[in-house]
Amino acid sequence: MAEESQRQTDARRRHELAQAAAQAEARAAQEKLDGFVDRLHAAGAQPEPLQATLLNGVRVKTGLVGWYLNRARTLAVTPDGDYYQLVTAGSALSRFTGVTPQPATPTLVIGRGGRDGETGDLSDFLERAFVSYTAG
Template structure:
């Protein structure tokens, strides 16, 4: 005799809906942010600002090489824009093998505000971070 799955509670339905809405908002934000990133990559290339091999920081604090080149957006090198126009968070899981073999980065949807909810000096508009990086050369 098959067992029936209980219907989700109202609380579960509400939680699922909040997740869906947050994902929808992140996609909409990324659609606005991506042209700014594409413009940044074109301008950095036009100015001859050389990209560099990106390194990721593992949870252990060690660093590892990655499969991407690009420009760091933060002084602590935790965020970068790749030459492919991807937005990369450079804090990744991994252990000794990741440190030895390197890591493959996957782009994440870019936000319009970097470090939302973070400490002062670590947050700001994406455009400000991109302009800062262009000005730094």
């Protein structure tokens, strides 16, 4: 096979750098999520059952418990620190059977590049959620 061209080498290197940056961001975001969960436990905040939102807007059970991170209740963290994006596709039966979301890779900026919905720093979302779960 022919040697890699300079263009291919540069593209591969850019891809590797982007992956490394994404992994570093995920580690930093996970540290923030773990700290948030620790603070909630210390404050005595109890996790609640989490629901997901189907693409058609219907809310369905998930079998998970945790704390929502945004007003729309589409982002959450579980007591073990797993991060979930709770908008998902589902079948017509999902209203009755629920869904099983998979943990997502956390990021330091919520809604990056999005034009609708809530956007901002993960730290801001965590602080608002902490106040919400520990007030009163």
